Amino acid sequence: MLIEEKMLTAFRGEDGLCRLKPERGGRYKYTDYPELLAELHESAKRPNLMRDGALKTVFTWNYFEELSDRVDHGIVAMLAFTNLVPVLPITRNWMAFQHQAAGHACRQTTFIGTVLEPKPEIKLAFIEIARANFYARGGWFEDAQTDQRLTDSYGATIHALGLSFGEQARAELCESIYPVDANTSSMSICFHDVGDLTYLTEDEHAKPLILFLSANSD
Known part of the structure; x- marks a missing residue:
């Protein structure tokens, strides 16, 4: 669904x-239980859009045929907020998406x-990344820890393009989600x-990622 600020305020x-x-x-240790309980109690007081709001998401596969060249290995690029969302500029269409990934x-x-529409050479590079990782490890490329060789190969490929992926991006890496750190250079x-x-x-604090999405093998 299209997101407007009045929905988020x-x-x-x-x-x-x-x-x-x-x-x-906080930390998950028995000795820290009182502190953890207090933090969770305070967290419950803070508003959360997924928990408290009626955020209707659009499934990305409904858009792949019109946004990508091929359903199997086409690439859709987005500037995306995966957790903390600031006030969004009204000059762009923002949508709440749900993407099935990780085989x-x-x-x-x-x-x-x-x-966003990537440059042709970048789009081709990520189409090749999507092809290489489609049904990787028999469809069990779940995250950056699944197979260090897959993660290292992805890192080497994007580094050759002048791109990087830090801790936030690594947390999203899996089959059909190929994240890149968003900064002035990568944009x-x-x-x-x-x-x-x-x-x-x-x-x-509220830093977005560049996500290159492809169809999931499952």
């Missing part, structure tokens, strides 16, 4: 950010993003026209 915390993912609290694990990843490498979006990548 009621779910913004005191820091002005909207949260998509539940907060887990047979069928991981449902929810994010708010805007579709200019990946896209011709980013307009007013670059400033969104400069917020270290």
Whole structure:
């Protein structure tokens, strides 16, 4: 569904950010239980869009035929917020998506993003990445820890393009989700026209990712 600020306002915390993912609290040690319980109690008081709101998501596979060249290995690129969402510029269409990924694990990843058209050479590179990882490990490429060789190969490929993926991006890596750190450099490498979006990548707290999405093998 198309996202407008009026849909998010009621779910913004005191820091002005909207949260998509539940907060887990602190350390999971028995000796820290009172502290953990207190943190979870405070977390429950903070608004959360997925828990408290009526966020209707669009399944990405409904859009693949019109947004990608081929359903099996086509690529759709987005600037996406996977957790903390700031106030979004009204000059772009923002949508709440749900993408099924990670092969047979069928991981449902929810994010708010805007579709961007990658440069031809970048699109071709990520189509090859999608082909190489389609049904990887028999359809069990669940995350960056599944197979270090797959993760290292992905890292080497995007580094050769001048791109990177840090901790936040690594947390999203799996079959059919190929994340890249979003910053001024990567935006200019990946896209011709980013307009007013670059400033969104400069917020270290509510930082978006560039996601290259393909169809999942399952």
